[in-house]
Amino acid sequence: MIPFSVLDLAPVPEGSDAGDALRNARSLAQRAEALGFHRYWLAEHHNMVGIASAATAVAAMHVLDGTSTIRVGAGGVMLPNHAPLAIAEQFGTLAALHPGRVDLGLGRAPGSDGVTARAMRRTLTDPDDFPRDVMELQHYFADAQPGQQVRAVPGEGLGVPITILGSSTYGGQLAAALGLPHAFAAHFAPAQMRESIALYRAHFRPSAQLVRPHMMVCLNVTAADTDEEARHLFTSVEQQFIALRLGTPGKLPRPLADRAHEWGPRERMVLQSALSQAIVGSRDTVRRGLEAFVAEHRPDEILVTAMVHDHAARLRSFEIVAEVRDAMAAGASARVAAE
Template sequence: MTPLSVLDLSPIPEGSDAGQALRNSADLARHAEALGYNRFWMAEHHNMPGIASAATAVALAHVATHTSTIRIGAGGVMLPNHAPIIIAEQFGTLAALHPGRIDLGLGRAPGTDQHAAQAMRRSLVREDDFPRDVMELMAYFEPAQPGQALRAVPGEGLAVQPWILGSSTYGAQLAAVLGLPYAFASHFAPGQMRDAMAIYRERFRPSAHLAAPHVMLGVNVVAAATDAEARFLFTSLQQAFVNLRTGRAGKLPAPVEGFAERLDPRAQTMLDNALSCSIVGGPETVRRELAAFLDSTGADELMVTAQVHDHAARLRSFAILADVRAEAARAAA
């Protein structure tokens, strides 16, 4: 049975604040752990009024202390924003405190706008440096060698699982060459998903980290008691996406009836394309569309995200999805 994992952007709903969003993240992680989800990842974004996970390692430390078995990780850290030694120390600290549970997904995008990128001194780094920085970072987790001048403490010799993230074929090629697991951002940028998967699987070279290719796809899943209720909840993400693409990023909006139907054709097409990897509906719809997505893509794992305004409804969405998967597993047994 294909594992399901959680990507949490720690959304800040309208009417709430970052502190409550991070407390909600810890609550969702406990919930996901109890439901049998495989991983709980958080993502680095900056200058985003609706996302509370900018200090990703700090947010993950908060989540990790409220869970005990689920894998915790970054989906991802935007490596061009950071010196590799700093990330090695941060995730080495997490691994020292929570051994055997830490993933480190690495992306080459800034995860922000130009203003924040410049504020983080990103002008000193080129995206072409990404492969070199990944290899430098991975080396810090190896056991220290005699006479080694620079060491990550904590970090060296600790089991931190690196992943390469991507929304194009670039990351797929790098993950294949390095023999690392690969996560594709199909939940918001599905255009090159199939090409990236094919390249990754065809060119994969086994490594000490991974013997065979492993690809995880992002998918939006909003589940509710009925299709109508799920479509209503989904309008929060639709609004947020339109706001982001039109330069009006803000907190996660409350759902509204008939939002997509009132959009102009250009905006509707943009949403349809960007959010095409979305499963929205009641239990039966989710069961059918989830099976179709897995059959169509052959993904080794799914990373599920749900930008739902009401925290209780978000918890229910993940519970419904877990129930659907449990029923499918029983039926297949």
């Protein structure tokens, strides 16, 4: 069975605040654990009133303390914002307190605008430093060497597993060169997904962490008991992406009251570029969409994200995805047995 996992942006819905969003994140992680999802990741974004996971390690600790078996981590930490040693210490602390449950996904983008990025680290680093920073971070998680002057405590010797994130071909190429898992952000930037997957698989070099490629793809999946209800819930995501592209981001909007709403040409262009891989619908519709995606792209793992305004409806969406996952696994087993 392909593992299914959760990417949570800790959305702040209209009418609520960041505290509500973080409590909802913990609630979602607890439900995901009960439903058998493999891992739960939080994403680092800054200066965005609609996302509450800016302090990603702190948010991950909140979730780790409320769960017991599901893997928890960052999907990801935007490494240009931080000194590698600081991230090694933060995630080393998480791993020391919760052995065998902590992941660290790393991104090359700042997760913000240039002004905010400068406020994060004061002096902006060259994006070309990213591979060097990743390898420095790996060094801190390895066993300390004799005479090593700088050590991550906690962190050293814990081997916190690293994944390289990407929304272009760069991440796939770097992950392949370093022998690390690759997670592609098809939930907001699907244009180069196929090329990145192909490059990653073609050029992968085995490493101490990973013997064979592990390709993860993140998808927007909004599920409900009917197609109509799912499409209605998904209008929150559509509004959010349009506002972001127009430079007016805000909290996660309520679904549109007009269920028959039609977007104009400009909005459709924005949505097509960002959400062309989204799967929205009832249980049967979601199953058809996921089965088609798996058959075409053969991911090793699927990360599911769902930005739903109502928390109960969001939990229900993940419940339906878990039902679909189990049905897909049963179907695959039946086909193997028949052969």
